[in-house]
Amino acid sequence: DVKVTQSSRYLVKRTGEKVFLECVQDMDHENMFWYRQDPGLGLRLIYFSYDVKMKEKGDIPEGYSVSREKKERFSLILESASTNQTSMYLCASRPRNTGELFFGEGSRLTVL
Amino acid sequence: EDQVTQSPEALRLQEGESSSLNCSYTVSGLRGLFWYRQDPGKGPEFLFTLYSAGEEKEKERLKATLTKKESFLHITAPKPEDSATYLCAVANNAGNMLTFGGGTRLMVKP
Numbered sequence: 661d662v663k664v665t666q667s668s669r670y671l672v673k674r675t676g677e678k679v680f681l682e683c684v685q686d687m688d689h690e691n692m693f694w695y696r697q698d699p700g701l702g703l704r705l706i707y708f709s710y711d712v713k714m715k716e717k718g719d720i721p722e723g724y725s726v727s728r729e730k731k732e733r734f735s736l737i738l739e740s741a742s743t744n745q746t747s748m749y750l751c752a753s754r755p756r757n758t759g760e761l762f763f764g765e766g767s768r769l770t771v772l
Numbered sequence: 773e774d775q776v777t778q779s780p781e782a783l784r785l786q787e788g789e790s791s792s793l794n795c796s797y798t799v800s801g802l803r804g805l806f807w808y809r810q811d812p813g814k815g816p817e818f819l820f821t822l823y824s825a826g827e828e829k830e831k832e833r834l835k836a837t838l839t840k841k842e843s844f845l846h847i848t849a850p851k852p853e854d855s856a857t858y859l860c861a862v863a864n865n866a867g868n869m870l871t872f873g874g875g876t877r878l879m880v881k882p
Binding site: 664700702703705708718748750752759760761762763764765766768 | 803804806808813814815816817818821859861863869870872873874875
């Protein structure tokens with residue numbers, strides 16, 4: 661079974677803090693994604709990566725950056741957290757040239 | 773721009789009461805349509821991929837069907853453990869990204 665592991669299930673941070681969300685997949689997938697999910701807004705793509713050191717902006721990249729130094733790991737960085745970044749963050753991976761995404765359990769971030 | 777609309781937003785069923793969830797889509801060249809199940813506080817779990825009109829897939833009490841404009845997720849004799857949010861998404865031939873619908877929250881009462 662594909663395993664996508666997100667480092668933290670629940671985080672509470674203060675406004676202005678730097679936040680790192682880590683994601684690791686164990687199936688050698690080329691593509692990795694970061695989404696946020698909010699009630700009424702559904703799943704929105706923040707960034708994705710189709711290879712090591714490669715990244716592409718999704719629909720809502722403002723206020724976020726990403727890092728992919730190794731194939732299995734994709735990190736989401738909030739340089740200066742704000743209260744409107746309180747959300748559920750979901751990491752996903754998939755092999756190249758397929759459609760199915762495999763999601764992690766999610767990281768619920770609260771910014772006070 | 774690809775669009776996915778799911779209906780209803782919420783559905784309450786009694787245990788054993790069969791029903792269907794709808795996913796209407798517009799896409800520039802369908803590469804695949806995907807169904808996911810999401811339990812509260814967890815990530816979506818992949819259920820099915822459908823590639824072309826007329827295709828059907830089944831898993832336990834769930835059956836997904838596809839036409840050129842919509843997909844249905846039929847739930848036969850549901851049980852309380854089927855309660856979850858069901859998400860539909862499409863991928864087009866052009867790119868890497870999926871477009872998700874807003875989901876249907878299913879509640880099955882014993």
